[in-house]
Amino acid sequence: MAIIALGGPIGWFMARRALRGVEEVTRTAAEIADGALDRRVPARSGDDELDKLAQTFNTMLDRIQALILGMRQMTDNLAHDLRSPVARIRAFAEMTLAGGGSRAEWESLAASTTEECDRLLEMINTTLDIAEAESGAAKLRVTDIDLVDVVVDACDLFRTIAEDRQITITTDLPEHCRIQGDLQRLQRVVANLLDNALKYTPAGGNAIIKLADEGDLVNLSIEDTGIGIAADELPRIFQRFYRCDRSRSEHGNGLGLSLAMAFMRAHGGDIMVRSKPEHGSIFTVVLARSRYAENRKRGPL
Template sequence: MLFKIPTSLQRICRTLAFRLTLWYAGIFSISSCAAFLLFYFLVSQTILNRMDQDLLDKAGLFSAVLSVQGIQGIKKIAVLESRAAGERKIFFRLLYPTGEVFASSYMDYWRNVKVEASAVKRLIKSQRFFFETITIEPDHQNVRVLYHLSAPNVVLQTGLSMDTYSSFLAAFKRMFAGAMTIVVILSAVCGWFMSRKALGGLEHVTRTAREISGASLSARVPESNNQDELNELAKTFNRMLDRIENLVRSIREMSDNIAHDLKSPITRIRGLAEITLLHDSSPEAYENMAASTIEEADRLLDMINTMLVISRTEAGVGGFQFETLDISALVAEACHLFVPVAEDSGIDFTFNLEPDLILNADRGMLQRAISNIIDNALKYTSSPGNVWVYARKTFDFESKSSDYQNKSSDCQNKSSVYQNKTSQFQKNSDNRQENFSASIPVTIEIGVLDTGVGIATEHLERVFERFYRADPSRNKRGTGLGLSFARTIAREHGGDLTLRSTSGQGSLFLLTLPYDNFQVI
């Protein structure tokens, strides 16, 4: 039966920390082995070179004695040197160029060392010296042998036992084996500690991800002051959680809003049908019920269609049909539609439009977006309030828009003052047009300024969300999609819809479109 690895051990082996530990220990061990091999090679070569130098020194001594004392002197030196170093450590032989031995030290121990005739011939030919390493039996002893031409007719063969050399290297190997065992263990421990330390941030991310559930998205990964990758990961993960939390909250709110907006017309349809059926109703009552049902159904369809347009546009499949339009005429058409509504509500509604504002746009979508903005302004402005619509080319629209935002609070004082400001705008606009007639406009700006209830700061961005209403009572008609639709259309045309408002003083909606979407005439 095969040994089964415990599940806990299998889980550890699959972790990134374990793999990093293996990599660290493996690389460190391989590096240590490579360093040892290099050191071993250098040490062995150093010792071998030292042995060769000792043999050459002795060969030089023999040559000097030979030149002074002759053959008898060199025989005497060979015996003395052999006895001094140890007859098992070194030997000497004197050879004729033919390879015949004519003198030697005590050779009982070295009798298995042969004289290679080829080596002697090689030496005679090179007129120098050379080394070789041989192994003698029966002890498998390594011997370093030198062939040296001491005189024209005398060849010196000397050999030095390599037992000390081999013993030193063997001890070095044993020491390294023990050291490597310790190195591997320490590298594994250090690798595990370092990997766990390095991956500590990932554990926080994993733990936080496990704590997150559909009911709670408030958990966050602790961030440190270290500017490393794991801290960046923690920051990115926390930002992602913030976006997810906001998205989930928006989805919940939108679901509640959708449920409320769908419930109201459906409840009215059911109520009308129930009342009509429970009472002895005339044909006229049934006709009224049918008309009301159609009206509420149209309201539902309009809401659904608006949602589809927003979704398709945001997905890039809106299917817009762009054509060259006169924005002044387009905005004027939208404004004329709301003149009766403003008059019925007792609101002073004026519009001031520069001529020849040419834009490539989808007529229906852009007109509907502008209508939504105007409708929103009229809806939240009470009598005797003011709503003013303007359209113009702008070169420095941020500073001018800021000026009109500051003026919006004054618009609620008197209608005459409001009218004076509109004529002053026209005068300033004409002057600007003269000053910059040779320039290219940066944007076209369509502004809708009202003196209505205004919007609190915390609601400024959220009013562009689907189904969101700053008025929690929902006592105003509408679906909560108008401003979201308008901003989506503006951005599809390369522009944007922004809002500046002060609660209780009024609002300024700015629909801006970039110059590269225009044909100036």
């Protein structure tokens, strides 16, 4: 009888505790549905199933909130940076409608309009590529790649530009460096970083590319003797549409480094940078093969 007498209150207590945890999850979900994205389920340090549910639920909410904030930022950035190209296209159209010009002038306006449209499409497509990679929705076409070939092809592609700018490209590469990755995305990472190095290096400067295969780690560094980056600007250079003060005179939309970082994170890698004004910059791509393998097992985040 004593066991029965004790069993009733204990059972009621356990059931009440379980229901309280479910009620907290339900209440939090309702508040989030009303727009309170910063709300979280109170998590205890216990190890039962409800505590694990609360922790998993909060982790999911953190990711959802980050994605929503990223989408808002992307929308704001697009609205700001699309304004100028759209205004130029409108001006070209108004000049054409005004008439009175020669056929050559009309053809020039049509060519300018086409060029601005191409710039808009490139900006939009790049922004979508970044958003897809950052959200974990990008589907990598993973194949066996020799990273040495990727670097050599990029150097060949930019060789003429470097010669026109009187910049010397030098490389320090192993014979082979095989990794698993998405060829097109890795090509764009290397191309964007090398393009930046050439763009901000004055005539007579150098761009040095080094590749070190350290087993589980692969380090690709692209060093230049260019204008460098101020210390207070370094934390922001990977933000979408951000351009340093001294880079605004060069053509660009401020998306190249953001895209490179997003693609590297999708591969489980990272990009580090060291820079000093008037002395140049060193961008180092770090690919950890073990981390990439773990990312593939987990799937999209």
